[in-house]
Structures are given as C-alpha cells and as structure tokens.
Amino acid sequence: MGLLGAVPLLLLSCITFFLALLWRSHRSRSKLPPGPTPLPFVGNLLLQVDIRDLIGSFHRLHQQYGPVFTIHMGSRPVVVLCGYEAVKEALVDHAEAFGGRGLTTGLENDLNNFGIITTNGERWRQMRRFSLSTLRNFGMGKRSIEERIQEEAQFLVEALKKTEGRPFDPTFHLGHAVSNVICSVVFGTRFDYEDKDFTTLLNLISQIIQLVLSTKAQLAVCFPELMRIVPGSHHRQSEYEEELVRFVSKRIQMHRESLDPNCPQDFIDSFLTKMEQEKNNPASEFHDKNLMASVLHLFIAGAETVSTTLRYGLLFLLRYPEIEAKVQEEIDRVIGRNRDPCMEDRSRMPYTDAVIHEILRFVDINPLGTPHSVTSDTHFRGYTIPKGTTVFTFLTTVLRDPQHFETPMKFNPGHFLDEDGAFKKSEAFLAFSAGKRVCPGESLARMELFLFLIMLLQNFHLKKLHDGEEVNILPQKQSAGNHPRPYRICMVPRNKA
Incomplete structure (x- = not known):
C-alpha cells in the first residue's frame, strides 16, 4: 500500500478512535x-463553555438542560x-x-489541603x-467584636x-477598614491606614483574588x-501566597x-494554646500548617468580600438617591446623628435591614x-453522582429566582419588606450559601455591613461627580x-443634629 493509500486508512482510524472516546465518555x-x-x-x-465567561455559559446551559446538568471541565x-x-435540596436536605469541598485551584500549594475552606473530613470538622x-x-455576634467594628467605623469616618x-x-478606605476588623480578631491589633506592612498585606490579598477569578x-x-x-x-x-505566608x-x-496560655488575646494565641495542649497527640490537627492556612482563609475570605460588598452598596445608593434618603430618614429617626449605631438598632430599622439584604x-x-463535592456515590433526582x-x-x-423575588433583575429593597413595611425573610436568600459549608464568617460579615453602612450614611451624603451622570x-x-x-464618589459631611 502506498503512502497515498495509507492516508485515508489513518484518517479512518483517527475518526474511529475519536468516536470510541465519545462513546466511552457517554457510557x-x-x-x-x-x-x-x-x-x-x-x-x-470549546463549544459550550466559554472559560472567559463561565456565568454567561452556565446561564445558557441552564436554559437548555434545566435545574441540574453536567458539564466537563477538561476531563472532569x-x-x-x-x-x-435544587440547591436547597442538595445542600440542606442532603x-x-x-x-x-471541591477542587478550588489547579496549582501546587503546600497549604491547599489545610485550614478551613479547602479541607474535607475530620480536618475540616476540627x-x-x-x-x-x-x-x-x-465576640462574633457579641458586644466585644461590635465595639471593635464601631471603633474602626469611627476611624473610617475620620479618614473620609x-x-x-x-x-x-473608596476602594482604599473600605478595604483598610474591613481588613482592620479581621486584624483585630486574628492579630489582636489594628493598623494605621498608611502603615506600609498593612498596605502590603492588602495588596497581596487583592492580587490573589484577582488571579483566582482570572481566566x-x-x-x-x-x-x-x-x-x-x-x-x-x-x-x-504562588509567589503572592509565599509573600503572604512570610x-x-x-x-x-x-x-x-x-503568649500567655491563660489569657489568649486573639485567634493566633488561641490556636497556639490549643497546639500546646495537643502536642503529645500524633493525630492532632493543631499544627503550624493548619494555623497558617486558617489565618490566610480568614483574611482572604473575610476582608475582600465584605469590602467589595460595601463598595458595591455605595454604588447602588449613588444610583438610587431616593433609597439613600429613606435609609438616612430611618437612621435619623431611630439613632439620630450623635451616637454610634449598635446591633440592637437593627430590629427597629426594617428598611435599612432590607436594603442591606x-x-x-x-x-x-x-x-x-x-x-462542593459529593462525599459518596449519591442518588439525586433520579441520577447517580459518583463520589x-x-x-x-x-x-x-x-x-x-423569579419564583422568590418579584423583580429579580432589579435592585429592589421591597423584596425583603411586607405590606406593612416590616422586614420579611426570604428562604431563597442564600448569599452565604447553606448547609454544612455555609460561610463561617456570616455573622461577622452581617455585623460589619450593618454598622459600617449606617455609620457612613449617618455622617455623609453620597454625591455623584457630575449632576445628570448615569451611574453604571x-x-x-x-x-x-x-x-x-x-x-469615584464624593462624600459630603452631614451636619450633626
């Protein structure tokens, strides 16, 4: 057989092999x-999922295949x-x-299998x-952490x-304020906004977040x-994470x-004390790598998400000044302008609570x-999902979800208010996820958003750079x-009452 005769045979073999792979994959x-x-x-x-726009791709597949579907990211x-x-059935009922915890990164990292977020099994539980x-x-959910947030909110107001x-x-100021709350809990101290070490820390975290979300x-x-x-x-x-580790x-x-084991001052002190208590336990999960990973997870997950949410919140209020005015009216009526807000105020401020939600x-x-990942072969809605x-x-x-929110694509605080203007919970409010993997910092995040936002609106009016400007x-x-x-935003001081 000549060379020309071998080409069709080779092509046929390739096609057969390709179809066999498809059939095997389907099986x-x-x-x-x-x-x-x-x-x-x-x-x-290549065909159905655009790695540059996972969200848009998943929306299209949702429309085509319904509430539960399978895609292959590479061979997985x-x-x-x-x-x-579907989400509630999986995360709560099952x-x-x-x-x-599913795979969160494809890069080699000494800390990938340690800490709070990326672990599974007994290590994760501990x-x-x-x-x-x-x-x-x-103080998470108690007054001591509340006082730390109130103190940091005052520093933020003075800086603004x-x-x-x-x-x-506002990125710089909000990022520094929120991160200082985490610093007070983890390190036992806050940093001046101009502190070089503090600025370096925040820049590293920001760079890591940007890379994690990149294509x-x-x-x-x-x-x-x-x-x-x-x-x-x-x-x-990996380079940024190594700097963060240092x-x-x-x-x-x-x-x-x-360290004084009898009087731990912060998260690190508490962890070191636990390490000492379990130093003779060879199966202990309290060691240096879990300490380092847990601290990094608290920072990366806690600081960046809350500061970004606050930054987005100010942008929404800039876009909808009538909502800002209603929140400020409620602040003036319930709190006034001469005392700091506290978490006890929230129950008397249904409109502000609805806006934050x-x-x-x-x-x-x-x-x-x-x-997420399934911990065993799982039967779900008539399908089998392998361990x-x-x-x-x-x-x-x-x-x-349009079945739970009347105007899902519109910013509308009415989603969380009843006919009488009282706050109304929504079972579909899963901003912090649900089930066993619900965000461990949910209580802290809610407290920060409430106290920081009220303190800002208590002291400032938000103003666009140019009248008539459309806020994107x-x-x-x-x-x-x-x-x-x-x-960019202008924050004009309000006069004290």
Whole structure:
C-alpha cells in the first residue's frame, strides 16, 4: 500500500478512535444529569463553555438542560445545580452527601489541603469547629467584636472627612477598614491606614483574588498538568501566597514570644494554646500548617468580600438617591446623628435591614459559590453522582429566582419588606450559601455591613461627580466573579443634629 493509500486508512482510524472516546465518555456519564456531549481532553470548554465567561455559559446551559446538568471541565465532570429548589435540596436536605469541598485551584500549594475552606473530613470538622468557637468567644455576634467594628467605623469616618467632599475612589478606605476588623480578631491589633506592612498585606490579598477569578486560573483547575508548564500570570498566585505566608509567619512568631496560655488575646494565641495542649497527640490537627492556612482563609475570605460588598452598596445608593434618603430618614429617626449605631438598632430599622439584604442579593459576589463535592456515590433526582464529583451551586439562579423575588433583575429593597413595611425573610436568600459549608464568617460579615453602612450614611451624603451622570452598576466582567467597576464618589459631611 502506498503512502497515498495509507492516508485515508489513518484518517479512518483517527475518526474511529475519536468516536470510541465519545462513546466511552457517554457510557461513563450516562447516570449523571444531562448535559452536552464532551470532547476528549477539553470536555465542553470549546463549544459550550466559554472559560472567559463561565456565568454567561452556565446561564445558557441552564436554559437548555434545566435545574441540574453536567458539564466537563477538561476531563472532569462537574454537576451544576440551579434555582432555589435544587440547591436547597442538595445542600440542606442532603447536607452530608453534598458537604465535601471541591477542587478550588489547579496549582501546587503546600497549604491547599489545610485550614478551613479547602479541607474535607475530620480536618475540616476540627478546623471549622475551632474557628467558630474561637471567633464566638472573642465576640462574633457579641458586644466585644461590635465595639471593635464601631471603633474602626469611627476611624473610617475620620479618614473620609479628610476628603472634604472631593472625588475619590473608596476602594482604599473600605478595604483598610474591613481588613482592620479581621486584624483585630486574628492579630489582636489594628493598623494605621498608611502603615506600609498593612498596605502590603492588602495588596497581596487583592492580587490573589484577582488571579483566582482570572481566566488562566480557571484553566489551571481544568488542566492542572498543562497549566503548570504554560507560562503566564497564574503562576504569580504562588509567589503572592509565599509573600503572604512570610508576613503572617512573622506575626505568629511574635505571638509565640508573648503568649500567655491563660489569657489568649486573639485567634493566633488561641490556636497556639490549643497546639500546646495537643502536642503529645500524633493525630492532632493543631499544627503550624493548619494555623497558617486558617489565618490566610480568614483574611482572604473575610476582608475582600465584605469590602467589595460595601463598595458595591455605595454604588447602588449613588444610583438610587431616593433609597439613600429613606435609609438616612430611618437612621435619623431611630439613632439620630450623635451616637454610634449598635446591633440592637437593627430590629427597629426594617428598611435599612432590607436594603442591606438587597445589596447582598443583587451583588451576587460569588455567583458559582465555592465548589462542593459529593462525599459518596449519591442518588439525586433520579441520577447517580459518583463520589468525589465536583458540584457547583449556581447561586445567581437562587438569588435571582423569579419564583422568590418579584423583580429579580432589579435592585429592589421591597423584596425583603411586607405590606406593612416590616422586614420579611426570604428562604431563597442564600448569599452565604447553606448547609454544612455555609460561610463561617456570616455573622461577622452581617455585623460589619450593618454598622459600617449606617455609620457612613449617618455622617455623609453620597454625591455623584457630575449632576445628570448615569451611574453604571453593571459588574466588571470576570470569568467567575462579580466586582464593581472602578468609580469615584464624593462624600459630603452631614451636619450633626
């Protein structure tokens, strides 16, 4: 057979091999929920899923396949849950089965399997239990942490007064204020806004968040082996994390030198005390790597998300001045302008409470949630999801579920108010997820948003740079997250009553 005769045979062999792979892939996923047929190696990434716009891609697949569907991110199957009913059924009704943590990064990292967020099994249970109890003992939901937030809110107000009503980008001030609350809990101290070490810490966290949400980071999850050798910005994540580790290591060493086991002052002191108590237990999870990872998780998950939500909240109020006016009327009536707000005020401020809930709903800061995985072979809605399969809870479709929110695509505090103007809960309000993996910092985040926002509106009017200017509230496009576009604002001091 000549060379020309061999070409068709080779082509036929390739096609046969390709079809065999497709058939084998279909057989392996036949009990999974429906979804588009994947290609070998790339899965659905070329035809059905745009890695640069996961949110838009998932919306289209939701419309085509319904509330539960399967996609392949590279060679890995991923089950996607959409709408309140499916997400609630999985995370609440089948909490144990869907309580695992899915793969969050494809990059090598010494701390990937430690801490609170990225772990599973007994390690996760111990770290979560310890973190919740420690934060609670240091005031999460109690007055001591409330006083720390109130104090930081005063520092923030004084810093904003220095702008004298001139235009500025609020990112710097809000990021520093929220991060200082975490610093007070973790390190036992706050930092001056101009402190170089503090600024370096916040810049590192911001860079890590941007990289995690980038297209290349998503590709690293899908193709970890390939992306390890492909040059690009995604490799900087490890570099930034190493710098962050060095920063935190110095603080931990300082705590070791000053530790009084009988009187722990903060999270690090408490962890070090627990390490000493369990030093003779070879199975103890209280060691340096879990301490370092837990501290990093508290910062990255707590500081960035709350400050971004506040920044988005100010943008919404800038867009809707009539809502700002109603909140300020309620503040003046319930609190006045001469005392600091406290959490006891919330029950008497239904409109403000509704606005904050609507900010959290509409911001939709983490549309896909943090990946889950099933802890065993799981039967769900007539399908079988194999143990270890990654599960995305498409929280956008919950927070904007038209069956639970009358105008889901519009910023409307009325979603959380009844006919009499009293605050009304919504079962579809899952801004912090649900079930075993619900955000451990939910109580702290709610307290920060309430106290910071009220303190700002108690002291300032929000003003656009130019009258008649249309405020753009559409998010800055990112592959897997929602962040506000950069903007400048004027904050004009209100006179004391």
